[in-house]
Amino acid sequence: MAERQATPLVEAVGVTKRYGETVALDGAGIRITPGETHALVGRNGAGKSTLVSILTGLQAPDEGRVRFGGEPAPRLSDRDAWRERVACVYQKSTIIPELTVAENLYLNRHDRNRLGLVGWKSLRSKAAELLATWSVDVDVRVPAGELDVERRQFVEIARALSFGARFIILDEPTAQLDAAAINRLFDRIRALQEQGVTFLFISHHLQEIYEICDTVTVFRDARHILTTSVAGLQHADLVAAMTGEATGLAEERSRAAVPGGAEVVLGVRGLTRGDAYREVDFEVRAGEIVGLAGAAGSGRTELAETVVGLRAPQAGTVEVAGRRPRPGSVPGSLAAGVGFVPRDRHHQGLVPLMSIADNATMTIPERLGSAGFVSGRRRDVLAREMIENLAIKTPGPELPVSGLSGGNQQKVVMARALANDPKLLVLITPTAGVDVRSKEFLLGKVEETAEQGTGVLIASDELDDLRLCDRVLVLFQGRVVAELAAGWHDHEMVAAMEGVHLDA
Template structure:
């Protein structure tokens, strides 16, 4: 039973940016020791609320309190750090500095001679990580840490300021299944030690696994707050979307028996990543590559699109063999691609929607290396309509879009050359429920039009589309599972577990 004032509370919060209302009389109350979920579609107001709860912005109306006391002045950053910290989806760790330097950045103790005692810094860093059971060498550059280790270091750094309220923003977006399990174990340990967490995620199954309470925002407003165990999943989705959750559609018909192969890998190997991989994708077929992040599935997909060169074997698209490691050759052969990280690989943030969406087809937009702006914008308006991208026009920089609309721009670029094979890696990572449903529906449309689709993902909802799923474990295809699988069957296979053993 939660007693005492809320650890953090926002009441009647309104925030405007020009004519846009980002929050309208919004509220949230987070009890001591909870793991409290905050969910909602992109544009619901979650990010704005986080910026207000962390003191990065002041509300136009309403109030924020911690432990029943009014929030500090915005200028008093130390006071804010003692009350709340946020571990963002994009790491704030400085890769060139060591773990110890990151943990105590701008907080180094100086000796009598005025110089920093690095031995003391490293000792304090080890003590801090030991306190919170983080097994990382404090001497290594932070850039050598994996995503999971960086998150744990950021959590420890936040706790070192005295904060016992931590906001986790999409913490599982770049983690594989095993790392997610370890993160959830760590969250439960922190909760038992009196740490309160606000957990932001687009993956609803995670909410039911790890959280006590869930708050839903929609269209800049608070919609509901409920104990997780008392809120059926269909009602949660309805609260997020404003619509009743749709029943699952009928099974895909799949490709006709006579459909030709549009993608064929034969004996493909890449040292240290995968070995002797062979499979085919037919026109109109959706094939999944399932496996943990380190399984080799991502490297296989990146080989098909020319980002990696197989050391052995061949890749053929609609007949001809591709030149290994050549993106231009893959594009010319008719391969479209949605990469795993839209921020780093999918788009150029400050370029317009029109420029991003047409990066793969400059030859179709003009002659002699010159691009006809009118033709480019006409093409962009067409794709904005087909993919329901919410924007005032094609000239808007992609950085001005929500995550779901950014991913739609990446999809538009992948479809610009009318591909024979569409390759997608984690296509719905970090996007809201409605955008996810829309994009997966678009993938089905693309397959129905006759393209072959290869989806490399560990997200079960992505894989449900597939006519069959190839499971990759430790660099090898270990199973082929037809449509109609049960979650536990596929997950066990991905983790290398034999349920019949």
Template structure:
């Protein structure tokens, strides 16, 4: 298939063949053509050249949406569930059926919904408002909805990006169960370890082209990375030199507690030091990091940034004290999608954009241009809406804004979630540069590649710091501590 958007070639003679009953991985850097392929496979747009076939038969006309739904469905990283509707209403949206007098029989809708969820072993109350569901539950509901149309080919787009380790394990078990019932999956992920855990076959796209398709168990990890990047996998680097012996503390958290979330948390981050907060999503690590930057307020204890104690629960106060922040979810917390790259990148530094609260457009664009160059953001210019960027470049804009105020403390939550291998390496390299320049860094993540960068890693389990390890740890040791497992027991 070939697909062009003006002068941009989004796919060039790209092919993929997915066998029935497989879990087939699709990987590639941002801009490789994955999203364009998905839009073609789901009938959202036609290819300029080439064709799509299901079970040997040509794909339906684009206008025949029901026919497409019977063949393929996509569960996107950004949920399509409507929060204000119940689970049952989401499952049968626009196909409730009508009873006497043309009225909807909700008893019938709820009964059909329970039967559907029972069929696919999804344990959710059909009367629950969708906004009360967790990410994992929403995904299972979306999969069940897709299967209810008759589709047996499901595309999963970054399904684990917002899940903790336990939820990922449950998702993979469910994928295995559905596979045994005849469901085929196309699994799109930036986490290569997941490819080796769950997938039978992997296809690599790079620069809008098909590069290779191979059986997962026959493809070494180094060769997979090389296919994605066009380069041989780099050797692991040496240990960081770390902070100076006399480096001052830029973050002091003393006996901080938020009952029901975390208790009696104390730690320090020195200038030039990178400290990790490791743990599952429900461990409290995210909430601790959010407390540092003012998204939450501890009920007890103190947070001191660069020698001052900002008002608890105030993000502006934390920023004024010297913090920069990359939040957990760039879609909901990190970006204003229809605003430009320039506006998004300078939101936290209005005082630099002009006097008296007025914005000097030229000054703003000059600052943005410098950010674009520094963070290697791929864009035709600072005026482009940030929604027009790939995921990796969107994350770079969030990072640019965090660095715009020259912070003494940089706090990052899951900084490489949902970005490709090259963008991940670039972002982590930038974090190391920031620390080498003298800022302290706090990284809250359960992604091991994020944590390898750290001089120290604090493990948070059930709201408490239960272990501390210096760089050079082994994966199994850290994962065991994050999951509360004692390897010596």
């Protein structure tokens, strides 16, 4: 019995994977025991995604082996055998939005009658029974596109379990969830653990590792660095293992105060849009970093998207460096001097199959040529300058942006935002889904940009993003309810974001 308990549910040993000259994994490994939630952390490019692709049978290692329950992994061609052992819920959903929940759950596995027709009533009944078994409260008849991120994840987990898999990989599952949804996800993970499900949890949010995980494995530079119990592991030690140096995110940043007479680069007056936000007034001065904080539903994201022209307000005005762009006009905002980093680089920030050069320069066509013609040479020269300035790891500007790690993709988005030398830089959750070192680099670039005289507006619920700010405006239920100067304590910020301070 002891020997059976000692057998890992999943084990990768001595795994090496090369792509030409690039070594993605170098003799790395992981050992996951049944019933645990095991964290896999590391900087972008550490080898996490490559390991996941090997653990899910999408590719084979050049060297090393993978075992499930002590048995060798199936052949890559035997997809059914892989689905019975492991499934991955990716940060980018694999749900087909046009199909119903029931159709997504049993895609290509429809029950058919004697005439070969799909038995829709039977399908919906089976889907509802599956969701009930795993306590997922979703109507199987609704189109999956109507589900929020949280419920889509629960449906994907249920779909994985329907194949028989009891090992689920969660890839950045909290990147688009607010605090309440994260708590519900963690409750669901714990409940499924009690039912015999094992999780590999991949996240850049280190605090989540301490909240939900039993064990953590650290990869760095394609190698296995550390596997240890989360309990008793110091935060600084975890960061040091990930980065190879004793540095942390809590390092104090000292910024000179912005002069009171500095130019106002953003003036917001009486901005209102339905229930999203109401009667909002604030200013951002040249060289100042101002935060918009709040939980999901607070209106912070919608407010920032209004400033850059993605949304039109019902009332109020936005003035950028003395100009009033047409409400709801992104070109108008760009012309006024706005640079923008959107909240979702996958859907809003990048064209994956286009090159780094094309992605980084698409907002400045006037600098690439005349009469509508683009000079490839001029484009590549500008792109190389951006690559160097943002320390983007790539063999050249012609590489499709889809070939970059998450942190480097975000740097491309940042490069494009800075390409037109903006007077106002607006960023929405700019470090979501990036590793520790990329986060530090991006925030350092934001600070450097402000020091050069650009006004910065950061809309985020990430405390590390907000710590960079000279002051933070906190929104709750669409209204600014607090303004916190630099040096605030975490409990102050969290209380304001949750509306606790409103209790008289």
